[in-house]
Amino acid sequence: MALEHAILVSLTERAGSGYELARRFDRSIGYFWPATHQQIYRVLRRMDEAGWVKHTEIAQDGRPDKKVYRVAAAGRAELSRWLAEPEDPAVLRDGLGVKLRGASLGAADVVLKEIERHRAEHATRLEVYRGIQKRDFPKPSTLHGRDLHQYLVLRGGVRAEESFVAWCDEVIDALRKDNR
Amino acid sequence: MALEHAILVSLTERAGSGYELARRFDRSIGYFWPATHQQIYRVLRRMDEAGWVKHTEIAQDGRPDKKVYRVAAAGRAELSRWLAEPEDPAVLRDGLGVKLRGASLGAADVVLKEIERHRAEHATRLEVYRGIQKRDFPKPSTLHGRDLHQYLVLRGGVRAEESFVAWCDEVIDALRKDNR
């Protein structure tokens, strides 16, 4: 599994506190590996005990002390071990499919509304991703190394949302026609 | 949440035993809501205790007795309650994105191989879905009601796999070019 590894990747790019990591996860990495601060704190402590990361306590005035974590040698080893290890392809798990399957039970109109709602939410996410793409990667063909990888991950998000929205449109259209 | 509801939907379509449900999940519903037999047995018992389903023990010769479950009134009520309830859009969670982000750490070639492997697996899944589509829904425009919903769910699977494979191709191409 991979929250550990997601954290290692993020900390390798830049050291940071649990809180900061949670912020980062809310943005980039969390788009394809969401995590809450509780989970991050817990895993960080475990990784600290295992020697994968080390922390330095930093006193701040006006706000609580923070522990800044950085990747230790054992963490780097673990990360490259994991990178080389084959991983099971992710499965999709979306309750919306179940609801659609259940729509024949007289609730077709409610389910239709729900799908429209999901469409809107995914469309918003898509706009966010496209905004980031335009702002941070205006010239994709010039990218190399880490920047390229980051761009490609974002492209994955864009594609996933695009295809989801297109599917919603297909479903909405078909359900409307079937209703008449 | 929804394993309960996935089971209710499946049992509403047709009564069945835990084992049969697990088989069904391996096919249709499991494509977007995977579940193992253990999980299904456990949830079935819980739902039985809650009065959402009822079972009849059926003796069979040559093989173990089975408990055939059918949806009770409370289960139908719960299902329509859930169908009307708004659901959080699913998040994607794929370790491959994390690996790609970690590819800058000298492991670019290993990660490339891993992405090729995932591409192959998703392409296989896609072929399976397309096969089902051709076999079970040769004329989509004539579909209505439950058949239509089932078809649309399958379309979701097809679209998701298509877009994933296309993303893999984009990534593979970009990484190869970057390697040179």
Added chain:
DNA sequence: GCTACCTATGCAACCAGTTGCACTGCACCT
């Protein structure tokens, strides 16, 4: 002055899902 939100950490309880195993008996292959 009050509410609300941000930085910052953390505990505890819970829920859902995974993994490994156990038992029975038939059918099929080698």
Added chain:
DNA sequence: AGGTGCAGTGCAACTGGTTGCATAGGTAGC
């Protein structure tokens, strides 16, 4: 005779993730 695989049920232990709460001082708006 032995292995594999299917049909059928189930327990136990574990892991990963979610939710609710606690603490604490600072900032910003009404």
